[in-house]
Amino acid sequence: MFGRNRKDWSTFVVTGSTAIFAIISLISVYVTVNSWQTQREAARPYFTFKESPIVELVNHVSFEFKFRNVGTHPATELTSKTLVFNQDLSGKPILIDEYSVVNDIPRDTVSSLLVHLDPKEINPNLPNIRSYYIVISLRYMDPILNDTYKQIIYIKWPGVIERQTQPLIHVEASEKQAIDKYMKSFHYSDG
16 A cells, blocks of 8 residues: 555656646747747848938928848848828828839948929928928838838928928827828828
């Protein structure tokens, strides 16, 4: 009888140990997968402004955006769709521009996006020009991970005030919802 309890006890210890090791293994796999996903996300291509965007008023209004790939992996098949519309969210966009880059954009490489507005839409010689929103949707592929990514950048141009060209600024979080609603009303919800 005593031997039997000992056998049951040893079976219990072995089964318990196996269960504990299985749980530890599952936790280890979970941590490893999370770590791998974090490293993967950190290595993907990602674009930021290299410097403040430039506003020029010559014969027309133009904006120059310089994007830098700060990810470890290169970006391929970069396309952009740019919308420019009144800050009061009235009327249709005054510009819908699509652009694509043929070459790969490796890490720390800069790619420029130039946006020119028709002088019929905005006269660059006026002493005061109203504010506009600029929404830039970037799509690109990571050829190493074979994944496609999308970034949407919301910018505001406060226009010209008493012949002083205002710099481009980021949109406030409170404005984003109204901008998205405006774009959906014109079927531009994908940016």
